[in-house]
Amino acid sequence: MRADTLDPFTVVSADGALLRGFRRPGPGPTAVLVHGVAMDTGVWLESGFLGELAGMEVLALDLRGRGGSERVGSARRHAVEHCVADVRAVLDAFPRERYSLFGLYFGGRIALLTAAADARVARAVSFCAHAEEVALPEEAVEAEAAAIEGPGGRAYLRDHFTAAGAPRWMTDACERADLPELAAATRGLRYGSGQAVPPCRPGQELVLVTADQDPGLADFRAGERRLGARLHLVGAPSRIRAAHRLAEAAGQLAGVPEEAG
Numbered sequence: 001m002r003a004d005t006l007d008p009f010t011v012v013s014a015d016g017a018l019l020r021g022f023r024r025p026g027p028g029p030t031a032v033l034v035h036g037v038a039m040d041t042g043v044w045l046e047s048g049f050l051g052e053l054a055g056m057e058v059l060a061l062d063l064r065g066r067g068g069s070e071r072v073g074s075a076r077r078h079a080v081e082h083c084v085a086d087v088r089a090v091l092d093a094f095p096r097e098r099y100s101l102f103g104l105y106f107g108g109r110i111a112l113l114t115a116a117a118d119a120r121v122a123r124a125v126s127f128c129a130h131a132e133e134v135a136l137p138e139e140a141v142e143a144e145a146a147a148i149e150g151p152g153g154r155a156y157l158r159d160h161f162t163a164a165g166a167p168r169w170m171t172d173a174c175e176r177a178d179l180p181e182l183a184a185a186t187r188g189l190r191y192g193s194g195q196a197v198p199p200c201r202p203g204q205e206l207v208l209v210t211a212d213q214d215p216g217l218a219d220f221r222a223g224e225r226r227l228g229a230r231l232h233l234v235g236a237p238s239r240i241r242a243a244h245r246l247a248e249a250a251g252q253l254a255g256v257p258e259e260a261g
């Protein structure tokens with residue numbers, strides 16, 4: 001298989017945060033990839049996702065505090081509005097007619113929120129994150145942040161994801177994480193990450209992907225009704241175990257011609 005040429009890029013977000021990422025050239029439509037909380041652009045290579053998007057031009061960024069991007073330090077600067085601004089900075093740096101956004105877990109919610117905010121997004125695909133309001137349990141999220149920044153932070157992540165049946169690429173991403181910054185990103189979830197995704201714009205296509213046995217399937221079904229999203233189910237017992245099948249799902253979805261704009 002031809003080795004992918006990945007061209008590194010640097011963009012500056014609205015609040016000045018320096019973001020890094022890579023562009024994989026391609027003749028086809030442009031895909032923008034948004035990773036989850038404890039991840040970075042490495043997941044796209046290691047999950048096989050990139051190979052499934054053959055033909056598309058791919059732009060993948062490290063969100064603030066992850067991968068090669070700037071450590072912003074505070075929970076407030078990890079608010080979801082800043083993550084949306086990070087994605088929009090990539091769109092601004094690579095002007096195209098339209099973009100397809102693919103987001104993994106929390107990156108899926110960021111992709112959906114970016115679509116709601118930006119008409120340049122023709123399609124947003126959220127893998128394993130729905131669009132409905134989520135009441136974040138303050139104590140549980142704080143406990144998780146404390147665990148992550150504590151002495152056993154690496155083990156907390158590795159053990160939780162391994163126990164939940166996460167694929168190697170997800171647990172390996174946790175090994176690369178900057179733990180104090182990941183704790184800040186976790187605390188930053190309280191600033192807007194639970195908000196429901198507003199209705200999208202006419203002509204935009206939203207796709208929600210989750211496990212067919214996801215206990216939270218109702219929240220994904222709600223997105224079908226409320227936002228006119230399409231629901232794409234993968235055979236898996238849970239959202240985390242669906243991660244083994246997401247690259248394959250991406251291949252199926254990327255091949256689907258965009259609905260008439």
Ligand SMILES: COC(=O)C[C@@H](NC(=O)[C@@H](NC(=O)[C@@H](/N=C1/NCC(=O)N2CC[C@@H](C)[C@H]2C(=O)N[C@@H](CC[S@@](C)=O)C(=O)N[C@H]1C(C)(C)C)C(C)(C)C)[C@@H](C)c1ccccc1)c1nccs1
Nearest residue numbers: 037038105106129136137140141144160161164186193239
């Ligand atoms: C049911 O959860 C799963 O299926 C695991 C799944 N998480 C999710 O889908 C959503 N989170 C949650 O549901 C819930 N949040 C959580 N802490 C926020 C959070 O997520 N993390 C913070 C740190 C980072 C690692 C990431 C994460 O992953 N921690 C796992 C913990 C390891 S895992 C093996 O248990 C997680 O979930 N901890 C929960 C609890 C603390 C409540 C226990 C609630 C409160 C939002 C409902 C994410 C996408 C989300 C949605 C809306 C708003 C904010 C976040 C995964 N995400 C990535 C890979 S797997």
